[in-house]
Amino acid sequence: MNIKNKFFPLAALAAPAIFSPSCKEQSERPNVIVVIVDDLGFSDLGCFGGEIPTPNLDKLADNGVRFTQFYNTGRSCPSRGALLTGLYPHQVGLGRMTFDQQLPGYTGNLSQNAVTIAELLRQQNYSTAMIGKWHVTETPLRHDQRQWLAHHVQYDDFGPRNSYPTRRGFDYCYGTIYGVINFFDPFSLIYGEEPVRTVPPDYYATIASADSAVACVNRYAKTDNPFFMYLAFHAPHWPLHALPEDIEKFKDVYKDGWEPVRNKRYERIKELGIFDVSGEFLSDRQFNDQWEDNPDAEWDARAMAVHAAMVYRLDKEIGKLIAALEKNGQLENTLILFLSDNGASSEYCQNYEPGENDRPAELRNGDPIIYPRNKDVLPGPENTFAGIGPKWANVINTPFRFWKATMYDGGICTPVIVHWPKGVKLKGGSINSDLTHLIDIMPTILEITGAKYPENFNGNEIIPLSGKSFASVFKTGKRNIRHDFVAFEHFREKAMITDDGWKILQRPRDNEFEWELYNLNADRTEMQNIAEKHPEKIREMVEKYKEWTQWSGVLPAPQPLWNNRNN
Numbered sequence: 001m002n003i004k005n006k007f008f009p010l011a012a013l014a015a016p017a018i019f020s021p022s023c024k025e026q027s028e029r030p031n032v033i034v035v036i037v038d039d040l041g042f043s044d045l046g047c048f049g050g051e052i053p054t055p056n057l058d059k060l061a062d063n064g065v066r067f068t069q070f071y072n073t074g075r076s077c078p079s080r081g082a083l084l085t086g087l088y089p090h091q092v093g094l095g096r097m098t099f100d101q102q103l104p105g106y107t108g109n110l111s112q113n114a115v116t117i118a119e120l121l122r123q124q125n126y127s128t129a130m131i132g133k134w135h136v137t138e139t140p141l142r143h144d145q146r147q148w149l150a151h152h153v154q155y156d157d158f159g160p161r162n163s164y165p166t167r168r169g170f171d172y173c174y175g176t177i178y179g180v181i182n183f184f185d186p187f188s189l190i191y192g193e194e195p196v197r198t199v200p201p202d203y204y205a206t207i208a209s210a211d212s213a214v215a216c217v218n219r220y221a222k223t224d225n226p227f228f229m230y231l232a233f234h235a236p237h238w239p240l241h242a243l244p245e246d247i248e249k250f251k252d253v254y255k256d257g258w259e260p261v262r263n264k265r266y267e268r269i270k271e272l273g274i275f276d277v278s279g280e281f282l283s284d285r286q287f288n289d290q291w292e293d294n295p296d297a298e299w300d301a302r303a304m305a306v307h308a309a310m311v312y313r314l315d316k317e318i319g320k321l322i323a324a325l326e327k328n329g330q331l332e333n334t335l336i337l338f339l340s341d342n343g344a345s346s347e348y349c350q351n352y353e354p355g356e357n358d359r360p361a362e363l364r365n366g367d368p369i370i371y372p373r374n375k376d377v378l379p380g381p382e383n384t385f386a387g388i389g390p391k392w393a394n395v396i397n398t399p400f401r402f403w404k405a406t407m408y409d410g411g412i413c414t415p416v417i418v419h420w421p422k423g424v425k426l427k428g429g430s431i432n433s434d435l436t437h438l439i440d441i442m443p444t445i446l447e448i449t450g451a452k453y454p455e456n457f458n459g460n461e462i463i464p465l466s467g468k469s470f471a472s473v474f475k476t477g478k479r480n481i482r483h484d485f486v487a488f489e490h491f492r493e494k495a496m497i498t499d500d501g502w503k504i505l506q507r508p509r510d511n512e513f514e515w516e517l518y519n520l521n522a523d524r525t526e527m528q529n530i531a532e533k534h535p536e537k538i539r540e541m542v543e544k545y546k547e548w549t550q551w552s553g554v555l556p557a558p559q560p561l562w563n564n565r566n567n
Contacts, residue, residue, distance in 0.1 A: 029449050030423060031220075031334040032121070033229045033321075034441065036083065037314060038076060038133065038237035039404060040340035040415065041396025044311050048415045049269035049398065051253065051261065052308045056319035057417060060336060063428040064419035065473065068274055069520075070436045071497070072342050074411045074490045075404060076179055077135050079341040079438055080232070084136065084168075085114040086442025086453075086467040090489070090553035094136060109163035110136045115457045117442050118169030121228045124451045129172040129216045130165040132209045132232035135179040137163040139188065141357050149187050149360035156195060158188040166193055170230070174212045180358035181205060181234055183241035184382040187360075204243060206235050206310070210317030214324045221328035226449075231321070236310035238349045238387035240379040246309035247302075247380050254304040257291025258395050261304075265398040275399075275524050276433060283401045283525040286394050302378040304392050309380075335420040335448065337441065343411045346390035346403040348372045359385060399525050407488050407495035407505050408526055423448065424474045434479045435499050437486045439467030447471045466552075485541075487548045496545045504541045515542060 043049040047061035072079045078089030085092050093108035110116070118128040137159035147153045158177035165173040178188035183205045189196040199208075213231050220227040254261060266282045275281060291297060318338075325331040349359070349372060362368050363383060370377045372386045379386040388396075393403040393410075400410035416436075418424065446453055447469045454462055472480040488495040492508040501521035506514065515538050517531040531538055549555045 028333070029124075029126075029226045030420065031226050031228070031330055032126075032445055032449065033231060033334060033336045034083070034117075035231045035233070035318065035336065035338045036080070037233045037235060037338075037340050039342065039345040040236060040311065041344035041393070041398075042400055042410070042413060042415055043265045043269060043398045044236075044344075044396050045315075045415060047272070047417070048274060049265045049272060050311075050396075051264060051268075052250075052311045052315075054311065054315040056315050056322055057338060060322070060338065060419040061417045061429065063421065064336075064417055064424055065426060065430045065432055066274070067416035067418070067432050067434075067436055068413075069433045070339065070414055070416040070438075071412050071486055071488075072340070072414045072438050074342050074407060074488060074493065076133075076237075076341045078490060080134075081110055081114075081136050082438040083441050084110070084116045084118075084230070086117075086439050086465045087114055087463055088439060088466055088487075088552045091463055091466065095489070095554060109138050109160060110168060111463075112458070112460045113463050115454060115462050116169045117445055118165075118228060118230065119457065120169070120446065120451045120453070121449060122169050122171065124449060125225055126449070127172075127220050127223065127225045127227040128170045129213070129227065129229045130170040130175060130232070131173075131212050131216070131229065132175045133179065133181075133234050134165055134173075134175055134177050134232070137177050139178050145357055146359075146361050149358070150362050151185070151187070151197075151364045154195070154197065158190070158195075161193055164190070164193055172216060175209070175232065176234070178358070180237070180239075182239065182360070182363070182382060183234065185364055186234075204241075204313075206233055206313050206317050209233055210320050213321050217321065217324045217328065217330065221330060228445075233314055233317075235314050236307050238345060238347055239385040240303055240306040240310070240387065241382060241384075242306045242309035242380055243313065244380070246313050247306055249312065250305035250308040251302075253308065254301040255297075257294070257297070257301075258287075258391055259285065259291065262395045262398050265395070269399060273431065276431075277524050281523075281525050281527075282399045283527050286401060287391055289391075296375050299372075299375045299378060300389070300392070302380070303386060303388050304395075306380045307388050307392070307396070331421065333420075333422045335418070335423060335445075338417040338419075339438075340414045342404045342414065343400070343406075343409075344393040344396045344403050345387055346393040347387040348389045349385050349387040401526060405491055405493070406507070407490070407493040411493075412488060412495070418474070420474065426474070426477050430477060432473055432477065434470070434473065435483055435486065435497060436470050436479070437467065437483070439465075439486075440470050441467065443467045443469040444471045448474075485544065485548075487545060487552070489549065489554045494545065496541055496548070498541070502537060502541060504538060504545065517541075 046054045047058040078094050081089045081092045081094035092114040093111040122128050139159045144153050174191050176186050176188045370384050397410040402408035402410035468481040470479050482499050485498045494506040497503045503518045505516045516529045518526045
C-alpha cells in the first residue's frame with residue numbers, strides 16, 4: 001500500500017516554517033525523540049522475549065540500553081501527563097480515581113502550573129513536534145456522543161484549545177486529542193488546531209503517524225535547530241484494527257493457545273537475561289481453563305494475531321523513522337527513548353449500553369460496528385471493535401501477573417529502550433534494573449539538552465519537579481540520583497516501591513487495611529505476599545504512602561469536571 005505524501009499534514013509541511021531556525025552553527029545538543037506506544041505487553045517485543053518480529057526495535061536495544069524496572073502510572077492519560085511534565089499525574093490535574101469517591105472518567109486538563117518538555121526546549125531553540133495520541137485534554141461528553149465519534153456530527157473543538165499541543169509548546173501537531181480511535185478513520189484528528197474532517201480510503205493511523213514523523217525529520221535536517229519529537233502511537237490499544245497483509249503473517253501463530261506462547265516467552269526472557277534473578281520467576285497463569293476446551297479458540301487466536309500484526313506494523317513504521325535519521329546523518333546524536341504507557345489491556349471492549357463515551361455504534365458510512373459479543377465475526381477490519389481480553393493480556397505481560405489499571409507490575413512496569421550512539425557509553429545491549437519512573441524523563445532530557453526547569457512560566461508558578469534525572473546511566477550504567485520511593489494511585493489501586501526493592505500494594509476489592517507486601521529483589525514477579533511476616537515494614541511504608549497522597553494531590557479528591565455534559 002503506497003500512501004506516501006497522501007496525508008494532509010505531509011503536504012502542509014511544505015508551508016513556511018512556524019519556528020525560527022538558529023543562525024548558529026549546527027548545535028552539539030542532541031535531538032530527542034520520545035516514542036510512546038499504547039497498551040504494549042511487557043514481553044511483546046523480541047528484545048524483551050516476544051515471538052513478534054520487531055527487528056528495528058531489537059536493533060535499537062542491541063545498540064542501546066533496556067530498562068527492566070521502569071514504571072508508569074497504570075493508564076494512558078495519567079502516564080502521558082507524568083511523562084510530559086516530570087510530575088505525578090495528580091499534581092497536574094490528571095488523576096483519575098481517588099480514595100474517597102469514584103469518578104466516572106478522566107478529569108481535568110494539563111495544569112497551567114506544570115510546564116512541558118516541549119515548552120522548555122522550545123525556549124532553547126529546539127523545533128518541537130507532537131504526533132499521534134495527545135489524551136491530556138478533556139473532551140466533553142455530549143448528548144450526541146456516539147454520532148460525534150462516528151463523524152455523523154461535527155464540532156470544531158475536542159476540548160479546551162488552551163490545552164491543545166500547540167498551546168503547550170509544540171510547533172507542529174498532527175494527531176488526535178481523544179484517547180480511543182478507529183485506526184482507519186480516527187475521531188478527533190487535528191492538524192495544528194484545526195479538525196481534519198476526512199482521511200484517504202487507505203488511511204491507517206500507525207502509518208500516518210510515522211509518515212508525518214519522517215516528514216518532520218527530513219524538514220528539520222535542513223535547519224540548524226535540534227528538535228524534540230513526541231511520537232505517541234495509538235497501537236496496539238483496542239480496537240484490534242490491522243492491515244490484512246499484516247494479519248496474514250500471524251494467522252497460524254496463536255492456534256495452540258495461551259500456555260505455549262507464555263512458556264516460550266518466559267524461556268526467551270531467561271535466555272536474554274532480562275532479569276538478574278536466580279530460580280524460576282514465571283508467575284502462575286491466572287486462569288485454569290485449557291485451550292482445547294475453549295469454545296472461542298478461533299476467535300481468540302485471531303484476536304492475538306491482530307494484536308501481533310499491530311505490534312509488527314509499529315516496528316516496521318519505526319524502522320522508517322530510523323532510516324530517515326540515518327539518511328540525514330542524525331541518528332548518531334539523536335536520543336530515542338521508546339516505552340509503553342502501561343501494561344497490556346485486559347479489555348474485550350464490550351459494547352456497553354447506554355452511552356459509553358469511547359465506543360461508537362456505527363461507522364461513518366452507517367454500517368454497524370460489531371463488538372466481541374458476536375463471536376461469529378473475527379476482529380481486524382474497521383467494522384469490528386474488540387480487545388484481546390484478560391487471558392491474552394496475562395500472556396503478553398509475561399512473566400508478570402495482571403494488566404493495565406492495576407498496580408501489579410503487569411500494569412505499571414513498562415519495557416523501555418534508550419538508544420543514543422553519541423551519548424550512551426555502555427556496551428550495546430546493556431540492561432538496567434534501577435528504579436525509574438516516567439516522571440524521570442523530563443529531568444533527564446533537561447540535563448542532556450542544558451535546559452533549565454523554571455520556578456515560573458508564562459505568569460504561572462510552576463510545581464517543583466518530582467522526577468530525577470537518570471542521565472548518569474548512559475555513561476556509568478547506574479543512577480547517581482535516586483528515588484527513596486515512587487508511588488501510585490489509580491482507580492483506588494494503591495502502591496509504593498522503595499529503592500531497596502520493597503513494594504506495598506492495595507486493591508479496592510480488599511479491605512482498606514489489607515496491604516500486600518513484596519520483596520522485588522527476591523520475588524521480582526510478586527508471587528509471595530509476605531505482609532504477615534513483616535507488619536513493621538507495612539506500617540512504615542503505609543505511613544510514607546499516606547504522606548505522599550497529601551503531598552502529590554491524591555487527596556483531597558478532585559471534583560469531576562465533565563459531569564455537566566455539553567449539550
